[in-house]
Amino acid sequence: MKAISTALITGASSGIGEALAMALAAPGVTLHLSGRNDSRLAAVAAACRTRGAGVHPRVLDVRDSIAMAAWIAAAGLLDLVVANAGISAGTGLGTPETAAQARAIFATNLDGMLNTVLPAWQAMRGQPAGADGVRGRIAVIASIAAFVALAAAPSYGAAKAAVDSWTVGSAPAAAADGIRLTSVCPGYIRTAMTARNRFPMPGLMDADRAAAIILRGIAAGRVRLAFPWWMALAGHMAGLLPPSLLGKLVARPPGKAPNQSPPIEDP
């Protein structure tokens, strides 16, 4: 595989996106990074520059399809695009998701992913192919939550299921265009998103380790990369259970602390 010399990452101001940016940062590498929080994004950009990378940070909301398309079109040749930005809500014990939470999650996690991947795919079609026939690589960060309907976070699980299914389903068409499309389905990763979870998180993994696994999977051309494998298996098996049985097994859905991070705003 051709080495990654230019990458564009959404949600790079924190967590997995930050860890991916840091893992890629090196002399000769150009990074286009976005997020909404100016100061956190600037701090990540500065840290990547200390590793020798050229960095172009951009404060941008993935829900803004026009601005996203313009940003990606102006980035120039891209070896890798990662649609990573996402939010979760959780519901607290027995508290139903609000309409604002549901709409914000779908707008960010699903529409935001399309607002990233579709312009990236369009741009990569016009790029020269490497010796391996690949014009570019696009990864989306879905989740093991895609594999099972979650009473505690129905919109999060449903949006991630759509993200994973769309990505895996689109991979053959992308491959015909010389583009490798990867759906990344991580288990629990130690980030701001999970910091407020008030329940045990089996297999909780540091973001740096997750970033290394993700970059290896992208390089290997994986269509779906779900890890850790035993969490993915458990997720798939739970997804096979009849909803009534699953409901009994998860009678008290786990929750998050009341103040969500990042906060849910009306889109």
Ligand SMILES: NC(=O)c1ccc[n+]([C@@H]2O[C@H](COP(=O)([O-])OP(=O)(O)OC[C@H]3O[C@@H](n4cnc5c(N)ncnc54)[C@H](OP(=O)(O)O)[C@@H]3O)[C@@H](O)[C@H]2O)c1
């Ligand atoms: N942590 C886990 O256990 C886990 C597991 C599976 C999948 N994931 C997925 O991994 C991805 C990254 O999550 P994380 O755990 O790293 O959480 P995080 O630390 O909270 O990072 C989320 C990132 O998304 C950005 N973001 C959120 N809404 C945005 C918007 N509307 N426009 C632009 N950027 C936005 C945030 O930027 P600002 O704060 O600057 O707005 C931040 O950089 C998400 O898609 C998440 O669903 C996480």
